[in-house]
Amino acid sequence: MDELNILLNQIKAHTEFYKNSIPLIASENLTSLSVRRCYVSDLGHRYAEGKVGGRFYQGCEFVDEIEKMAIKLTKEIFEVEHANVQPISGVVANIAAFFALTKPNDKIMSISVPCGGHISHDKYSAAGIRGLEVLHYPFDNDAMNIDVDKTRSIALKEKPKLFVLGSSLILFPQPVKEIAELAEEIGANVLYDASHVLGLIAGKAFQHPIKEGADVVTASTHKTFFGPQRAIILCKNEFAQAVDKAVFPGVVSNHHLNTLAGYVVAALEMKEFGKEYANQVVRNAKKLAERMYELGFNVVGEDLGFTKSHQVAADVSKLGGGAKVAKKLEEVNIVLNKNLLPWDDVSKTSNPSGIRIGVQEVTKLGMKEEEMKILAEIMWNAVNELKEVSKLREEVRELKSRFDVIKYTFEEHPAYLFPEVALNANL
Numbered sequence: 001m002d003e004l005n006i007l008l009n010q011i012k013a014h015t016e017f018y019k020n021s022i023p024l025i026a027s028e029n030l031t032s033l034s035v036r037r038c039y040v041s042d043l044g045h046r047y048a049e050g051k052v053g054g055r056f057y058q059g060c061e062f063v064d065e066i067e068k069m070a071i072k073l074t075k076e077i078f079e080v081e082h083a084n085v086q087p088i089s090g091v092v093a094n095i096a097a098f099f100a101l102t103k104p105n106d107k108i109m110s111i112s113v114p115c116g117g118h119i120s121h122d123k124y125s126a127a128g129i130r131g132l133e134v135l136h137y138p139f140d141n142d143a144m145n146i147d148v149d150k151t152r153s154i155a156l157k158e159k160p161k162l163f164v165l166g167s168s169l170i171l172f173p174q175p176v177k178e179i180a181e182l183a184e185e186i187g188a189n190v191l192y193d194a195s196h197v198l199g200l201i202a203g204k205a206f207q208h209p210i211k212e213g214a215d216v217v218t219a220s221t222h223k224t225f226f227g228p229q230r231a232i233i234l235c236k237n238e239f240a241q242a243v244d245k246a247v248f249p250g251v252v253s254n255h256h257l258n259t260l261a262g263y264v265v266a267a268l269e270m271k272e273f274g275k276e277y278a279n280q281v282v283r284n285a286k287k288l289a290e291r292m293y294e295l296g297f298n299v300v301g302e303d304l305g306f307t308k309s310h311q312v313a314a315d316v317s318k319l320g321g322g323a324k325v326a327k328k329l330e331e332v333n334i335v336l337n338k339n340l341l342p343w344d345d346v347s348k349t350s351n352p353s354g355i356r357i358g359v360q361e362v363t364k365l366g367m368k369e370e371e372m373k374i375l376a377e378i379m380w381n382a383v384n385e386l387k388e389v390s391k392l393r394e395e396v397r398e399l400k401s402r403f404d405v406i407k408y409t410f411e412e413h414p415a416y417l418f419p420e421v422a423l424n425a426n427l
């Protein structure tokens, strides 16, 4: 079939491009082959609506054991009372959390998109679907964080029912403790969306939201965590029933049993390698930021040591803006995204001031501080056109060719496998 060949060739070309590129999108990561194996199993053909031990269809005996493992490992890794492992994505988890914690027309406070908040925290997406009125936290641009004092005066007046924390552009821990105290005072709840930093929390390299006072945590499992594209919800026991009901029958019917099994593998990898990985990720981000700054990039968060997460943000408005810079970097096979910064108006989405960089994926491939310095130099040369594009693309390929093996897994293996190779590989 011509069409099938065309499709296969597109997948091959895509894989080849990534094999020769430096991937720096902060929301992505690579999974190990043991995780990927689960995707192609028979589990991907089945349904298991309901809970472990209480399914609506027959044939779920083994699925129950898999889901039990997923719940047990999640509770163990995050030291929480309750875990729901069924949401099929971060946005779906957020919709469920809003259903569990709010009623239509309630007010919530969340971080605006330019300040780093996720679209699903806003009226255009999940919060809007729940019919919530969204107020934005006042933001301290220098601290790249919520302004707690100003938030307090707004909250005492407006009495929001829910405080949403956690961001898509997140350089520093957020004031969970202070917001949780404020929430207590006015009878509100705290939801922390840990989609970006879940792997760092698992590796104990970032703030643990529930230990600091959050009631419920939602998170994608594929950004700094090692999993397939899905999500989890963590909470205190008192929210367990509301959360479970909001997930099923609320927002999932099929909960994608093949990637659920893949998540179990990812959790086992995190348990074993999470600490070492998460700490290396944070060290790499810091080194990359420092070298970028030395070279002349306007890196965000200078006074605070640039970053305490997997991310680095730079204001590139003097270099042509985020769109132009991201495109120039793509020409030399460096893949990242343009990003709004707190001082941008939302209408600047097409060419915002910033770029956002994540080092979690290159760290999974074994890169360390030394490579971060090389990377910063290639980026500076590309953005300022100090070397020819072909020369820089060659430098990227050379650097990447030394790092194409998946680390932090039980059996290291080549990262870029075409589908047929992956299926036959005997690992």
Ligand SMILES: *Cc1c(COP(=O)(O)O)cnc(C)c1O
Pocket: 027, 088, 089, 090, 091, 092, 094, 117, 118, 120, 166, 167, 168, 193, 194, 195, 196, 220, 229, 230, 231
């Ligand atoms: C990525 C992200 C999400 C969405 O997760 P999906 O799995 O893509 O649906 C939600 N919240 C935050 C903060 C994110 O960064």
